[in-house]
Amino acid sequence: MEHWSPTKITAFRKTLLSWYDEAGRVLPWRKDHDPYHVWVSEIMLQQTQVQTVIPYYQRFMTMFPTVDALASAPTEQLMRAWAGLGYYSRARNLQRAAQEIVNERHGQWPTTAVELQSLTGIGPYTAGAIASIAFGEPVPAVDGNAFRVFSRLMEIDADITKPQTRQLFEQVIGEVIDPKRPGDFNQAIMDLGSSYMTAKQPDSEHSPVRAFNQAFLDGKELNYPVRSAKPRPVPMAYLALVIQTPTGYLFTQRPSTGMLAGLWTFPLQLEADLVQDDEKQGELDEEILIKRAAEEFAADTGIEVTLSAVPSRRVSHTFTHQKWQLKLVQATLSADPDLSLFPGQVIAPSAFAQFAMPTVQQKLWRAWVKTMESDKGKEG
DNA sequence: AATGCGTGGTC
DNA sequence: TGACCAAGCAT
Numbered sequence: 001m002e003h004w005s006p007t008k009i010t011a012f013r014k015t016l017l018s019w020y021d022e023a024g025r026v027l028p029w030r031k032d033h034d035p036y037h038v039w040v041s042e043i044m045l046q047q048t049q050v051q052t053v054i055p056y057y058q059r060f061m062t063m064f065p066t067v068d069a070l071a072s073a074p075t076e077q078l079m080r081a082w083a084g085l086g087y088y089s090r091a092r093n094l095q096r097a098a099q100e101i102v103n104e105r106h107g108q109w110p111t112t113a114v115e116l117q118s119l120t121g122i123g124p125y126t127a128g129a130i131a132s133i134a135f136g137e138p139v140p141a142v143d144g145n146a147f148r149v150f151s152r153l154m155e156i157d158a159d160i161t162k163p164q165t166r167q168l169f170e171q172v173i174g175e176v177i178d179p180k181r182p183g184d185f186n187q188a189i190m191d192l193g194s195s196y197m198t199a200k201q202p203d204s205e206h207s208p209v210r211a212f213n214q215a216f217l218d219g220k221e222l223n224y225p226v227r228s229a230k231p232r233p234v235p236m237a238y239l240a241l242v243i244q245t246p247t248g249y250l251f252t253q254r255p256s257t258g259m260l261a262g263l264w265t266f267p268l269q270l271e272a273d274l275v276q277d278d279e280k281q282g283e284l285d286e287e288i289l290i291k292r293a294a295e296e297f298a299a300d301t302g303i304e305v306t307l308s309a310v311p312s313r314r315v316s317h318t319f320t321h322q323k324w325q326l327k328l329v330q331a332t333l334s335a336d337p338d339l340s341l342f343p344g345q346v347i348a349p350s351a352f353a354q355f356a357m358p359t360v361q362q363k364l365w366r367a368w369v370k371t372m373e374s375d376k377g378k379e380g
Numbered sequence: 381a382a383t384g385c386g387t388g389g390t391c
Numbered sequence: 392t393g394a395c396c397a398a399g400c401a402t
Contacts, residue, residue, distance in 0.1 A: 045398035052388065053398085086386025089401080123400045143398045163381070190398055199396055200390075230395085231383095259385070318393090319386060359387060 002154040002214050004176065012212050013178040013185070019208035020188035025050075028057055033183065035109045035134040036067050042126045043090050050194070056085050067107070071098040079262060079356035086359075088261060093121030111135045124166065133183035140173035141186040142166055145193025150176075151225035152197060152204075152215040160225045233323040237271040239293050240315070240364050242330040243305055245337065245346050250303075251355070252344035259319070264347070265361040268326070269293045290329050301342040305331040313367045317360040324360065328367060 004012070024030075027050065029041035040060060044053045060081055064070040070078070075095065082091040097119040101109060110116045113131035117123065122130070128141035140146065147160045150173060158165040178185045196207035204216040215221045243250040243266075251264045274292040275284060286309060294307045310328035317324045336346055347355060352365075 042398065047386080047397060047399055049388075049397050084387075086388090087399085089385070090399090093400080121400065125399060129398070141398080144396085145398065187398095194397085232394085261385090317386095319384095321384065 001156045004154070008212070009176050012176060012209065015209055015212070016188050016192070017178060017181060017184055020184055020191060023208075024184075024188060024191055028054060028061075030187075033134050035130060037061070038130050038134045039122075039126075040094070042129045043094050043121060044085065046090060046126070047087065048085065052085070056081070067098050067101055070095060071102040076356065080354070083263070083356040084359055084362075088263065088356075088358075090121060092261075096120045097122065109134075112137055113139045124170075129186060132177075132186050136182060138174075138177055138179040138182040140170050140177055141189075142169045142173060143190065145190045145197075146173060146186075147225045148199060149189050149193045149197050152221055153209070153212050155214045155218070155220070155224065157226055159228055161227045161230075231321070233318055233321055235323045235325065238324055238326045239269040239271060239274075239289070239329050240265075240326045241267040241269060241293070241297065241305070241307065242310065242328055242364075242368050243267065243303075243333060244330070245333045245335070247336055248346045248348035248351070250337075250342070250344060251347045252342070259322070260358045260360075262356070263358045263361070264344070264355040265357065266364055267297065267344070269296060286327075293329065294331075302340070303333075303337045303342060305333065307331045310368070310371050313371050315360070315363045315367050317363055326360075326364065328364065328371070330368075 027041075029037050031037075041053065041057055044057055044060075063077070063081055064073055073095070075092070078091055078095055079088065082088060085091075100119060101107060110118065111131070112135070113124075113127040116127040116130055125141055125143045128139045129143075131137040131139050132141055147165075147169060150156060150169060151158075151160065154172065156168070156172070158168055160169075173189075192207070192209065196203050196209075197213075202216075202221055204210055204213050204221055207213065207216075210216065213221070215224050241250070250267060252267050254260050254263050254265065256262050271284075271289060274289055274296060290307045290309060294305050297307075298304050307329045308331070310330050313328040315324075315326040315328070317326070339345060357365075
């Protein structure tokens with residue numbers, strides 16, 4: 001890897017910050033340096049692109065304008081505000097940290113990166129971002145952009161998926177960061193990383209820091225950053241139970257830990273759980289599968305249903321590490337069932353907005369609506 | 381250290 | 392469609 005002289009570092013700071021002053025993005029959370037604004041935006045931006053975050057951030061600030069409002073908000077309301085954004089533990093951790101600031105720190109923010117990291121949900125990157133942007137501490141904020149930008153600038157060959165590599169980058173960037181404008185420096189790196197120095201289609205030819213970009217100068221830009229491949233999502237087959245009652249549909253609230261924690265979906269039945277030891281999944285007749293799903297559902301919940309397949313309605317949804325294939329099956333109950341053994345409730349479509357539902361549930365609902373529309377067409 | 385945890389965009 | 396990527400953190 002390259003090593004930069006003090007002269008080169010000075011020149012880089014000037015070039016980068018001049019460009020940022022002129023071309024830095026105007027974003028809703030950049031109107032001031034209020035730590036609450038910086039914090040909420042940084043949490044939302046974890047693994048999430050700017051364009052996705054903007055509307056969520058704006059709604060969030062209307063609903064929870066201060067750290068006190070967030071601390072005292074009903075968690076259900078918070079989860080509704082977050083629904084669709086993903087990584088839902090971010091929202092819970094955000095509220096936990098807000099409560100800690102209000103109740104245990106008397107509304108006083110920690111002002112250094114080290115102290116900020118003691119708050120739930122704030123790791124090394126977010127701590128660096130808040131400390132530098134809101135409080136002017138000269139610390140790096142090493143995210144995916146920083147990894148990409150500096151690995152190219154200096155041809156750093158360390159594998160960025162390895163935890164130790166972060167320390168190398170923090171040290172390198174710690175030397176280059178402008179101690180007079182650390183927040184602007186870190187944000188300028190992010191803007192650079194999402195404009196001229198993108199992952200797939202960089203435009204380093206026209207980049208303001210083209211002359212500092214060793215990988216580009218050597219024609220090896222797309223070799224950086226070095227990262228080992230991620231494992232493929234594991235396929236998982238589910239039956240999604242669309243159970244209609246006179247007043248709505250049966251929904252479960254998922255357990256408070258694990259995937260989609262606390263969110264509301266149709267009851268889901270893992271097909272693998274319906275397959276017996278001496279059987280191979282995928283070879284089981286669909287009718288048998290559906291029959292067993294009804295038996296399993298009755299055993300779990302005490303609710304008797306007669307399930308039937310919903311023809312050609314399949315939903316696919318890929319998470320980071322799981323690929324779900326869901327088949328819709330449906331049942332209609334003539335009366336609302338006894339829900340004493342069922343971890344959920346009947347929800348009318350008009351009330352869906354009051355519940356936090358993940359994207360996979362939105363897909364299931366759209367598929368079901370299409371089914372009803374096509375059935376209606378046949379009748380008419 | 382390795383794994384679990386969402387979603388949307390792009391090619 | 393599948394693979395990869397995007398302002399990571401907790402355990």
